[in-house]
Amino acid sequence: MPPFPARGARLNPSLTGCDVLVVGGGINGAGIARDLAGRGLKVVLCEKDDLAAHTSSSSTKLIHGGLRYLEYYEFSLVRKALGEREVLLRSAPHIMWPLRFVMPHDPGMRPAWMIRAGLFLYDHLARREVLPGSSSVDLRRHPAGVPLKPQFSRGFVYSDGWVDDARLVVLNAVDAAERGAQVLTGWRCVDAKRGDGRWDVELQDAAGRKQFVQARALVNAAGPWAAQFLQAHAHISGSKTLRLVKGSHIVVPKLFDHDHAYIFQNPDRRIIFAIPYERDFTLIGTTDVEHHGAVGQARIDDSEIAYLCEQASRYFAKPVVPADVVWSYAGVRPLLGDEHSDASAVTRDYQLDLEPGPAPLLTVWGGKITTFRKLAEEAADTLCRHMGVHAGPWTRGALLPGGDLSAWIGPPVRPDTDFTRFVQTVAVRHPALPPALRHRYARAYGARIDLVVRPEGLGEEVAPGVFEAELVYLHDHEWARTAEDVLWRRSKLGLHLSADDRARVTRWCEARWPAAAAASVSP
Structure with a gap:
């Protein structure tokens, strides 16, 4: 290319x-x-x-049917979304993977029979081949119960997916x-x-x-x-x-060590998620707040941070406080306007x-x-x-760039285990790569990893774990033009680097991509 x-x-x-x-x-x-x-x-x-x-980079980063939409009788939307989960998971197993969610049961919220009924519908509205169904869980014996307050002894587990949006x-x-x-x-x-x-x-x-x-x-x-x-x-x-609704998220140091996510019910009948994020963090979100300002200037405010901390602290034994927040982001959802006064109820x-x-x-x-x-x-x-164009649909079974792992692992079986086998093969082919870097490259680039890891090497280490070869690839093949493009969208390296390290990446990008404000053209 x-x-x-x-x-x-x-x-x-x-x-x-x-x-x-x-x-x-x-x-x-x-x-x-x-x-x-x-x-x-x-x-x-x-x-x-x-x-x-x-x-599109400010979502909760889930491939999900939308369990809570069942309460608003959005059966068509939920069925459509559920049907897409495994299609998407198969198309790009490097940037999407299955994720199990734990819902601790709060008797003061929705009754257990209602949750079981909703999960039964969620399991059966669309065909599943990869994602396991829902079940009850004893949080006194399950690892997901460890970080929770002791009164949450019972819960439910179900499946959805994660995506690097x-x-x-x-x-x-x-x-x-x-x-x-x-x-x-x-x-x-x-x-x-x-x-x-x-x-x-x-x-x-x-x-x-x-x-x-x-x-x-x-x-x-x-x-x-x-x-x-x-x-x-x-x-x-x-x-x-359009009804513009702001959804905000906070990121805090990781609150638990297992690989499940949580879905928490709130007294206002909304829900928030607490999700394992970027190895060292927990992502908590989201809010639903009417947005009346400039669309591109949406920012989380103090009341949203307080709300997310308060609701998470209702469940976690260790309180989450605003001082814990290491990063936050907000996006504006363009929802079709309707008569609902509650933003969370808008389709x-x-x-x-x-x-x-x-x-x-x-x-x-x-x-x-x-x-x-x-x-x-x-x-x-x-x-x-x-x-008058006679060309039919083709994307349902198509793979996204980097998603075809067959040259590395042979015929695909299921997305999650396919990716595990792929990482093992990458380790054999590129033994000199440090394990953490190898795994990050496999996740980000999938089968295109050899476009980053070239025979001539990775080049200068601009910041810890950030090599010149990756920056050149992101510029030449993925339209990266600024350090922000690299650190916060093509990756989340900004979370892992110090301010000095981020500044080094910025200086490198500005020196080599000086016309960042001008146009870019596809490769």
């Missing part, structure tokens, strides 16, 4: 005309670009910031690019007008440079900015109303709106990370049908 051109390079003139321009480099935009490119369409994906710079977005974009799409980060769509059977689109980068693209169809996958994009940039009035389902005509416009409203592939498939079906 060739390296990137210089920052700010002009678009390839042969690609300034395309079949579909996708606006938005979050999970939905990247997924739609990938699906369309795989059907043979000429696709351009533009993102004003970095891939997964906002909502930002890497999921990037891998969809990589797959789209390798199937012919052009991926542009740092380019904002500032104007889109319908012409004679086409969209005339103006893109602009942070330095004010402009590019012009003609597209047969336009996809608005701008997430929280979807309504704003339609009105301000695509000149479409009367669009739907997480999605809706696709097609404005037909010789130059169609497809807008994505809402959605959740677990259903992104299905959403992208439905979006591509809709556009292809309208544009």
Whole structure:
């Protein structure tokens, strides 16, 4: 794969005309670009910031059906999400894996019969081949009971999955690019007008440079900015109303040593998760708070930190306090507005709106990370049908970049054990790699690990565990342009490095990628 051109390079003139321009480099935009490119369409994906710079890197990082949505009778959404869990787990076993959840039973919350009934539905609404079903657990004898207060003696265990959300977005974009799409980060769509059977689109980068693209169809996958994009940039009035709900998370030093996660019921009838995170930490979230400020400026506030600490401390024997928080993040969920006053009750389902005509416009409203592939498939079906393109769905059994481990381990059996075998094979092939680094590379890059670990070596160690070879790979193949892209989205190395170490990575990136504010072009 060739390296990137210089920052700010002009678009390839042969690609300034395309079949579909996708606006938005979050999970939905990247997924739609990938699906369309795989059907043979000429696709351009533009993102004003970095891939997964906002909502799609600020999730609770779960592949889940949404157990709590059953209380709101969202059976269709839950069934759809449950059906996607194992499809996704098989597609990228390096960045997604099964996770068992423990729900301690609080008699003052939902009664045990209600929880058992909900878990029975959760087990049976969709077919399972990999994930085990639910069961009761005696927390006095189970490792998950050790860090909890002694009154929580009984609980329930069920299955869902974990995902590195930002890497999921990037891998969809990589797959789209390798199937012919052009991926542009740092380019904002500032104007889109319908012409004679086409969209005339103006893109602009942070330095004010402009590019012009003609597209047969336009996809608005701008997430929280979807309504704003339609009105301000695509000149479409009367669009739907999005309800913007902020979800915030905190990260604290690890609170337990086992590999299960917790789901805690709160007195306000919401739930929070406490999840093993990045080996040394516990991730706690999320909140549901109406967001009325600028979409890109969402930040956790003190009341949210206090809420998460308070609710976690209802269950853990050792209280969680704000001083424990080592990192936090917040994202804005673009939910379809409805009459519910409780933000947690607003549907997480999605809706696709097609404005037909010789130059169609497809807008994505809402959605959740677990259903992104299905959403992208439905979006591509809709556009292809309208544009007269005879190419059918293909992503259900397809693997994401790095997810095909067969050259290393032979035929796949099941995602979790396949990855374990893969790590063992990597250890044989790269015995000089320190075990922790070897495991991190295997998790991040899967079968593409040899694009990072090259025969010529890893190069300079810029910071502990951060080598030049990885930084070059992330720049040349994954659109990383700043230290933040590397430390907080392509990885979570920022959690493990000191401020001085992070500064060293920043200086290295600024010295070698000086035009970080300009545009980037896909490899």
